[in-house]
Amino acid sequence: FSAVAISLAGDAYALSGPEGAGGWLSLWFVPLLLSWLFAVLTAYVFALRALARALAASPAGLFRGQVQAARNEPRTWRVASYVLLAIYISATLFWLPSPQLGFLFLLAVVVLWGLLEGIIKGLRRGAKALENSGFADRKFARRLALANLHRPDSPLRATLLSLGTALTLVVACTLMVTTLLRALETTIPAESPALILYEVFPDQMEPLTSGLESLDPSSRTELLPLVRARMAAINEEPIADALADDPRARREAMGDEYKLTYLAGNPEGLELVKGNWWSNPAPEGEPAYMAMEDREANALGLTVGDRIEFTAQDQPIVVEIRAIYRQKGLQTRFWFEGVLQQGALDGLISLYVGAVYQSDPAAKESQQWLAGNIPNVITLRTADWLETAGALLNKAAAGLAAVASVSLLASLLVLSSVVSVSRRRQLYEANLLHCLGARHQAIRNSMLLETGLLTFLATVFATALGSLIALPVADLALKLPAGDLWWIGALVAGVVSALALLGGLLPTLRAMRLNPAVLLRDG
Secondary structure, three states: OHHHHHHHHHHHHOOOOOOHHHHHHHHHHHHHHHHHHHHHHHHHHHHHHHHHHHHOOOHHHHHOOOOOOOOOOOHHHHHHHHHHHHHHHHHHHHHOOOHHHHHHHHHHHHHHHHHHHHHHHHHHHHHHHHHHOOOOOOOHHHHHHHHHHHOOOOOHHHHHHHHHHHHHHHHHHHHHHHHHHHHHHHOOOOOOOOEEEEEEOHHHHHHHHHHHHHHOOOOEEEEEEEEEEEEEEEOOEEHHHHOOOOHHHHHHHHHOOEEEEEOOOOOOOOEEEEEOOOOOOOOOOOOEEEEEEHHHHHHHOOOOOOEEEEEEOOEEEEEEEEEEEEOOHHHOOOOOOEEEOOOOOOOOOOEEEEEEEOOHHHHHHHHHHHHHHOOOOEEEEHHHHHHHHHHHHHHHHHHHHHHHHHHHHHHHHHHHHHHHHHHHHHHHHHHHHHHOOOOHHHHHHHHHHHHHHHHHHHHHHHHHHHHHHHHHHHHHHOOOOOHHHHHHHHHHHHHHHHHHHHHHHHHHHHHOOOOHHHHHHHO
16 A cells, blocks of 8 residues: 555655665565554454453353353463554554654554544443433334444444544545645635746846836736844843743744745735734834734734834844734745835845736746846746646645545445344344334334434544544644535545445345245244
8 A cells, every 4th residue: 555655646755666676675565564464463452352252162052052252261362462462562663753653643543442432332322311211202113223223232333443433534534635625726816926036136126027028018027025034022122031931932033034025015915813904104213013924923922012123134123013914825925924014124125026927928938038137036937836736736635535545445344244244133133023013114214214323423423533633734734724624524424434334234125025934044
């Protein structure tokens, strides 16, 4: 599987394996060997004690038809299961990239297992209480379906442990892929620039603008000043004193270089979070107004009304925060930390950055003209990075889809074994109930209702846990909102769980058309 994932996304992430026999071993043999090792360890860790109880069953009881495992396994088998568990944990900590990552992985498994056990017990108690509350009075199908959820051999546990956990990963991957693809489409403005310009000197502004207009008369160029400064004080206190209680924020504030500019035409599409923009220029002898990026303001605990002193080219710049703004994710090109009043940076501007609005064919010609006439200007064509971003996201989506598909396939194999084991029991019990007077239609309704309840529970469980995994990652790591996309995860989980469970139920419903006497004799 790792080889398939690398073949899908390896070029984008520079993960292509080495050539020759060594590359073949590292790409195919080692992952297969590790997969086999962990599969064997997992099987024995979970099955060894149950196998020991089965082998310790009384032979006399087996001859009398009492097929029942022993209550407790022999001590040597119990010790062997503990040793295998220790080997499994050690192998996980050794082969993962870092022991911390391995510990967090094992902790997540333990927490998830405990959460699943608690949910299963709660659902069983809820089904039993609902059955006894009068909800199923005079409704045979409803009572039978609720009873099937809380009885000792209920399929609820197997469904949530196999299908529910796999659907959790499917929902998480679906939300991540949908969030990335939506970000690529929605963060591109209706009128996106064709070229992004960096490192433009002040004396090059006029020839650059006129040269681009000569190539394309409809061309429009917006240039913004770029001044790099360092923070010196907050509310007239030195950084070391103002952030004395937060060493991490103090180190970042003292070590960071803040990119300051004017608002100009707002080509970044900055969105206000607090405060308001202004229209008047910076007054002389008074602090200039500044809008600060929300990430920086939150990290330093700053808000509207606070005063900051920057140092640029050994000159102080005193500003007052009048607004907090938010960057627009993928649309951001320059990532300014501060936007000041017009005139506040005069005398300190040595570089400009900008955006050029024109057609894509004209942008290619403009790039060639700039390379020949103003070679120090760095250009980036929007179509290029959109194509690269799209290809990267497609490969990431393919990788996530492969992970989710393999997990889902494995869970369906486990679920199919559970269904095949319980199918004969279901047929026997259904026809026994029919012989006792229950109609086949009522029995079918109870099975359909039970399957519907299992589908609903698996969908709710997977949607809740998958969203709990994906939404914080999207918000904290990618800085992309995804809370309004939960319904897509719920839709995917509902469709997949319904198809999986109904696919296992349909053969049982078809088999109920046979002669009950034949089925009972065969049983």
